[in-house]
Amino acid sequence: MTDAAQVPGFICFDHVAIAVLPGELEAHVQAYRALGFSEVHREEVLGTDQVREVLLQVGDGPNLVQLLEPLTPDSPVAKQIEKNGGRGGLAHVALRVTDIQAAFDDLKAKGFKIIDAAPRKGSRGTTVFFVHPKTTEHAAFGYILEVVQEGLHHG
Secondary structure, eight states: OOHHHHSSOEEEEEEEEEEOOTTOHHHHHHHHHHTTOEEEEEEEEOTTTOEEEEEEEOTTSSOEEEEEEESSTTSHHHHHHHHTTTOOEEEEEEEEESOHHHHHHHHHHTTOOBSSSSOEEOGGGOEEEEEOSSOSSSOOOSSEEEEEEOOTTOO
């Protein structure tokens, strides 16, 4: 394998995260179920995140939709909804990686603007870090990119 295949080592899109307004989570879950998605995980993520998360699987593949409902007005998702004129919608896009520390070091060395000081614990036993919407000096993707390494008990 070449270095390019190993670092940063992205495997696939892990999930697309959608912010939903407080109180609307179940309605969204039902709508995705009507599309044929199946719920695979549900968790309240406290700490800095302060969200209720539901993960829905698309078919039999590795790709998920993550619905995020803010638990407090201080939740970054609540602030995102506020910035979006009170509407929910795309919160971030997540890429799955084989080795999160290698990916972190590689992206940092390449000048990506990383929000987290180091990879940190995510939901469902994952390790994660987030990249700023002003992604590099030359390209602002305009959305938050999350990098995810699967936990040992999942996938």
